[in-house]
Amino acid sequence: MSLRIVDVTDAGSFALLPPCADPGFDHRSCDYWEDADRGSRAARSSWLEPAPPEPTPRAPSSLATNPFAPKADAEPVFNPFAVPADGTMDNPFAPRRDSPSRGGQPGPRKLGLLVRGMAVFGSYAKVALDGDDAVAYAQFGPLSAYPRALHLRELYPQLPTAPLPAVITCIATTKAARRRGYARDLVEEVCRDLGRRGFAAVEAYPAAGADPEATSAASIPFWERCGFHIAVADERFPVVRRELD
Helix, strand or coil, rough: CCCCECCHHHHHHHHHCCCCCCCCCCCCCCCCCCCCCCCCCCHHHHHHCCCCCCCCCCCCCCCCCCCCCCCCCCCCCCCCCCCCCCCCCCCCCCCCCCCCCCCCCCCCCCHHHHHHCCCCCCEEEEEECCCCCEEEEEEEEEEHHHHHHHHCCCCCCCCCCCCCEEEEEEEECCCHHHCCCCHHHHHHHHHHHHHHHHCEEEEEECCCCCCCCCCCCCCHHHHCCCCCCCCCCCCCCCCCECCCC
């Protein structure tokens, strides 16, 4: 086995993400952890397609025009105090920079979510390659990136709150690559990386009783083999945790 691990940082590395073992799911489009209210663990193919540019709104011709307003086809006036829709804000006194998630071009929504905080945190996902074959995928990051994880932790006041852990929200291998140690090796690399980034612990939230091929959160025995311990032994929403060196 010659395993190579690649960080997902752009459209090229995003294209390496392998399919889930269960074709009814797709971790490239799963928004379950990113959206605390509307998230779904089912496939959402629209998240893999570039979003079309929104048309420029124009005032109806029947309305009187404001002679002091800019023309509809003119460049909008830059407001240094307005926060863009993606939540990032450029320094108005520095040269404008393209978003690292899109490189100035529209792209899949999932890609935008994965790299939205890359300039501050670093990558949020890794792909394991055996030769040229993508065999495993992991998604992770700070709690602030995953509202669903924050809500889940609120159920358990016994969990440490300082310092807050990083989280691994997804670990999955392809159907052909199962039981060959790829996922465990990938988790080890993620933990090493998170330790280098300054995190003292990492948590994961396995799906209790789920079909191994129909979940991206793995099982408790898998996490225990990766050095995690059971922090909350809940029958529905368990929590596993590992302290990082």
